[in-house]
Amino acid sequence: MLFEIIGIGNKKFEPAKQQLELIQKHHVFSGGQRHFELVKHLLPDEHQWILIKAPLESLFESYQNTEETILVFASGDPLFYGISNTLQTKYHDAQINTYPYFNAIQLLIHRININSNQLKTISVHGRSWQALDEVLIKQEALIGVLTDAEKSPSAIAKRLLDYGYDNYSICVGEDLEGEHEQVRQMDLREASLQTFHSLNCVILQKKAHRDISFGVEDDLFEGLDGRPNMITKMPVRLCSLHALALQSKAVLWDLGFCTGSLSIEAKLHFPRLDIHAFEKRLECMQLIENNQHKFGAPGINAYRGDILEFDFTLITKPDAVFIGGHGGRLNELMHKIDQYISAGGIIVMNAVQQNSIDEFIATATALNWKLIEPLKLKVNSHNEIAILKAIK
Numbered sequence: 001m002l003f004e005i006i007g008i009g010n011k012k013f014e015p016a017k018q019q020l021e022l023i024q025k026h027h028v029f030s031g032g033q034r035h036f037e038l039v040k041h042l043l044p045d046e047h048q049w050i051l052i053k054a055p056l057e058s059l060f061e062s063y064q065n066t067e068e069t070i071l072v073f074a075s076g077d078p079l080f081y082g083i084s085n086t087l088q089t090k091y092h093d094a095q096i097n098t099y100p101y102f103n104a105i106q107l108l109i110h111r112i113n114i115n116s117n118q119l120k121t122i123s124v125h126g127r128s129w130q131a132l133d134e135v136l137i138k139q140e141a142l143i144g145v146l147t148d149a150e151k152s153p154s155a156i157a158k159r160l161l162d163y164g165y166d167n168y169s170i171c172v173g174e175d176l177e178g179e180h181e182q183v184r185q186m187d188l189r190e191a192s193l194q195t196f197h198s199l200n201c202v203i204l205q206k207k208a209h210r211d212i213s214f215g216v217e218d219d220l221f222e223g224l225d226g227r228p229n230m231i232t233k234m235p236v237r238l239c240s241l242h243a244l245a246l247q248s249k250a251v252l253w254d255l256g257f258c259t260g261s262l263s264i265e266a267k268l269h270f271p272r273l274d275i276h277a278f279e280k281r282l283e284c285m286q287l288i289e290n291n292q293h294k295f296g297a298p299g300i301n302a303y304r305g306d307i308l309e310f311d312f313t314l315i316t317k318p319d320a321v322f323i324g325g326h327g328g329r330l331n332e333l334m335h336k337i338d339q340y341i342s343a344g345g346i347i348v349m350n351a352v353q354q355n356s357i358d359e360f361i362a363t364a365t366a367l368n369w370k371l372i373e374p375l376k377l378k379v380n381s382h383n384e385i386a387i388l389k390a391i392k
Contacts, residue, residue, distance in 0.1 A: 001064075001091055001095070002094065003069070003072055004069060004097050005083060005084050005087075005099065007076050007099060008038060008073055008075065009076070010176055010199065013038045015042065019099060020042070023044075023071065026068070026069060028050065029070070029073065030051070030059075030072045030073070031052055033051065035074070036049060036051075038073075050062045060090060076106075077100040079100060080100075080121075081125065084096055105119070105145075105146070105201055108176065108183065108203055114142075114203075119142045119144055120143050120144070121145075122134075122135055122144070122145055124148065124151040125147060125148040125151070130272075130274075134271040136163070136165050137267065139165075139167075139210060141206045142203070143168075143203070144203055146201055147202060149198065152196060153194070154196070156204075157170055157188040160188050163292070163296045164210065164294070165296060167209065167210045168205060168206055169187060169188070170188055171184065171185045172200055172201075173201050174197035175199045215234050215237075216261070216264070216268075217234060221261050222291055224283065224287070231258065232261055233379045233385075236350060236385055237262055238265070240322060240350060240387055241266055243348045243372075243375070243387055243389045244346050244348050245320070245346055246266055249319045251320070252273055252275045253277075253318040254278065255321065255322065255333070255337075256323065257288055257324060258279060258325070259287050260287060260288030260300065260302070261291070264297040267297040271299075275299070275300045275301065277301065280327070281304075285302060285304050301315070307327075308333060308336060312340050317340050317342055318345060319341065320345060320348075321337050322349070323337075326349075330349075330359050335367070338392070342392065346391055347389070350385050350388070351385070352385055352386075360390075369391060370390060371389075374386045375389075
């Protein structure tokens with residue numbers, strides 16, 4: 001298969017000589033309806049137009065049934081979250097030639113005339129918030145965002161405000177190169193109340209650095225009423241994160257999160273991590289949400305209910321598991337973890353009682369997990385804690 005892919009702007013397309021020659025010698029073209037309106041004056045009388053729209057499976061079927069070279073028109077730079085990348089993934093052996101134009105983020109940067117050396121670009125168009133959450137936690141200096149109807153500039157502004165990232169300003173480029181082009185620079189609160197043209201993109205600029213400590217003090221977390229000690233203590237928490245080796249992991253399950261302190265600390269240090277946290281207490285659902293907002297840790301998936309009754313096939317399998325609570329059913333829980341955790345995955349549990357330590361070791365041995373020498377810590381006047389670790 002051979003694809004010629006031409007990036008165009010948001011205006012009537014006037015091709016360069018090489019691009020015009022490509023158009024004149026082809027008969028099969030593809031693109032969205034908006035692209036067709038911008039290029040139809042250039043197409044030969046006898047041509048075929050394959051419309052790009054969801055579902056993509058139908059599009060791919062049309063491509064595969066075409067024997068001729070397909071010339072695709074795409075917005076901006078087709079290698080920037082665009083169709084060239086999609087086709088490279090779908091057709092590994094295809095020849096793909098790309099002729100890019102400026103992408104929307106570049107156009108907006110040019111409009112506001114700022115240094116883009118530190119620019120970090122991400123997309124939430126048809127995607128989760130994960131990429132935006134990651135760059136926010138890292139507090140990148142300059143962030144370009146491709147949006148969609150749901151994750152609009154106002155929704156982005158609200159998310160930043162909800163998680164305490166009011167140290168950013170926002171610039172929105174609307175209908176760039178179009179009849180209704182507008183560039184607006186504003187603060188987040190103003191942006192959160194506005195509506196915008198459907199074709200838009202966003203630049204976030206950091207005005208000041210938000211200080212988030214390495215190791216959040218225990219008393220800063222919102223906790224269970226009357227139970228201030230129901231939290232993994234900060235030194236133990238940091239040692240547990242070290243034991244989990246999260247720098248090389250992709251998915252963490254936090255079983256029995258209570259205040260959410262371990263999940264939150266993990267997200268702050270490893271923002272790319274996919275975290276799933278479980279707890280049976282209803283009141284803890286509000287606790288973890290409040291603490292996430294307080295410490296700027298979006299993107300943690302929290303679930304309420306009995307862990308042993310949860311259908312783990314509904315979520316991504318872990319390569320790291322922290323057992324924060326087991327309700328006296330540790331053996332049963334470890335057997336269930338064994339069904340889902342990846343080979344080489346790490347399991348960590350903090351224990352005070354000797355019978356919990358013995359049961360963890362005995363069950364891990366029976367499951368053929370590799371046990372690591374426990375680390376024992378004593379924090380102030382609290383009981384000594386053993387940080388237990390095993391590898392699947």
